[in-house]
Amino acid sequence: MWLPALFLIIGLLLGFMTNMSIPAEDTNYLSIAVLAALDTLFGGVRAQLESKFDQKVFVSGFFFNVLLAGFLAFIGVQLGIDLYLAAIFAFGVRLFQNLSIIRRLIFRKYYMRKQAKKDDKS
Amino acid sequence: MKTIFTKQHFTIGLVCLLIGFMIAILFNTNYQTTERDTRDTWEIRTALLEEQKVQQNLYTEIAEAENTLREYREQTEHQQIESLQNSIQQLREQAGLTEKQGQGLIIKLEPMFLDDDYQEYPEINAELLQLFINELSAAGATEMAIENQRITNITPIRDVNGNIYVNNTSIGDLPTEIYVLTNNSEEIVNHIEVSEIGDYFALENVTMSISKQSDIVLPEYDDLIDLQDVDIVDVPEEGES
Numbered sequence: 001m002w003l004p005a006l007f008l009i010i011g012l013l014l015g016f017m018t019n020m021s022i023p024a025e026d027t028n029y030l031s032i033a034v035l036a037a038l039d040t041l042f043g044g045v046r047a048q049l050e051s052k053f054d055q056k057v058f059v060s061g062f063f064f065n066v067l068l069a070g071f072l073a074f075i076g077v078q079l080g081i082d083l084y085l086a087a088i089f090a091f092g093v094r095l096f097q098n099l100s101i102i103r104r105l106i107f108r109k110y111y112m113r114k115q116a117k118k119d120d121k122s
Numbered sequence: 123m124k125t126i127f128t129k130q131h132f133t134i135g136l137v138c139l140l141i142g143f144m145i146a147i148l149f150n151t152n153y154q155t156t157e158r159d160t161r162d163t164w165e166i167r168t169a170l171l172e173e174q175k176v177q178q179n180l181y182t183e184i185a186e187a188e189n190t191l192r193e194y195r196e197q198t199e200h201q202q203i204e205s206l207q208n209s210i211q212q213l214r215e216q217a218g219l220t221e222k223q224g225q226g227l228i229i230k231l232e233p234m235f236l237d238d239d240y241q242e243y244p245e246i247n248a249e250l251l252q253l254f255i256n257e258l259s260a261a262g263a264t265e266m267a268i269e270n271q272r273i274t275n276i277t278p279i280r281d282v283n284g285n286i287y288v289n290n291t292s293i294g295d296l297p298t299e300i301y302v303l304t305n306n307s308e309e310i311v312n313h314i315e316v317s318e319i320g321d322y323f324a325l326e327n328v329t330m331s332i333s334k335q336s337d338i339v340l341p342e343y344d345d346l347i348d349l350q351d352v353d354i355v356d357v358p359e360e361g362e363s
Contacts, residue, residue, distance in 0.1 A: 007135035008142040015146020022151050030148050037141045044134060055133055062137050 029070050032084050036065040039091045042098040049105040218274040218343045222265050226303040226338045227310060233296050234329040244296060244327035248281040254319055258302055261313035265303040265340050269293045272343040276352060289345065307334045
């Protein structure tokens with residue numbers, strides 16, 4: 001559990017310390033990529049809790065989602081339609097869905113553990 | 123403790139690293155620190171002085187305009203017409219529509235031949251000439267003419283098929299003479315001598331010789347001044363940007 005958090009912090013530090021920045025017109029792409037990445041991450045957490053986690057699906061999903069989101073934003077810019085809003089909407093909805101499922105799964109696990117302890121005692 | 127470092131953990135960690143990196147970059151881009159004013163007191167004081175000078179100039183202009191206005195009001199009709207004509211004359215002079223006479227410099231641009239080698243006949247380009255004219259005005263030249271073409275505020279200098287056109291008229295090949303009216307010849311000569319423009323000309327195998335004259339006559343600009351494509355530059359208000 002602590003390893004991903006550590007890596008997240010390392011990534012943040014790396015980003016801040018290199019002081020990199022991208023042109024202002026490309027922030028759309030990056031923000032949507034971040035959203036896609038977060039979506040994949042929470043999807044992975046959910047799959048883990050449901051013990052359905054598959055590493056191949058996770059890694060490929062991560063890169064595929066990020067690229068697809070970027071591509072959608074790019075097409076949107078070319079066509080003059082705010083297509084990236086569609087991606088933001090889709091990812092946002094999925095993010096919340098995943099989070100709520102994760103919450104429920106954690107609750108269930110917690111209760112089950114409590115129940116198991118009670119059963120042990122009695 | 124179970125196995126801490128499984129491949130699965132590592133993959134998730136890597137994804138987290140990427141996410142962290144992207145977020146950091148996004149953050150950096152969105153929250154770039156605004157440029158700080160790093161001028162010291164002396165620089166600020168100089169800038170202030172310059173602004174004050176501009177202000178002073180504006181005040182003088184306003185005073186002059188008010189003076190003219192008062193004259194118009196106080197005069198009889200005949201006098202009014204006369205002062206209007208005076209104003210028109212003055213404006214024509216400012217625009218370069220009249221001949222002008224005075225002391226100044228003649229700058230001759232000549233080909234520079236180096237002894238031994240075979241060499242093409244040197245040419246200058248419009249860009250260089252423009253740079254030179256800008257340099258001269260910065261040095262304090264009041265009126266200028268290239269050959270017999272008067273330089274006005276909207277005089278174009280451009281390359282047309284290898285020739286240089288000033289006011290839509292070719293000025294021909296080198297040597298070229300530039301006439302400059304100024305009240306302070308010495309300053310311009312010094313300015314030109316220390317500026318890099320001489321080197322730029324030398325790169326094109328052109329040398330310049332400057333001679334002071336007490337009496338130069340500049341030709342008038344004889345075309346219509348076409349302001350059709352001239353637009354007011356959109357200057358942002360102070361403190362707006």
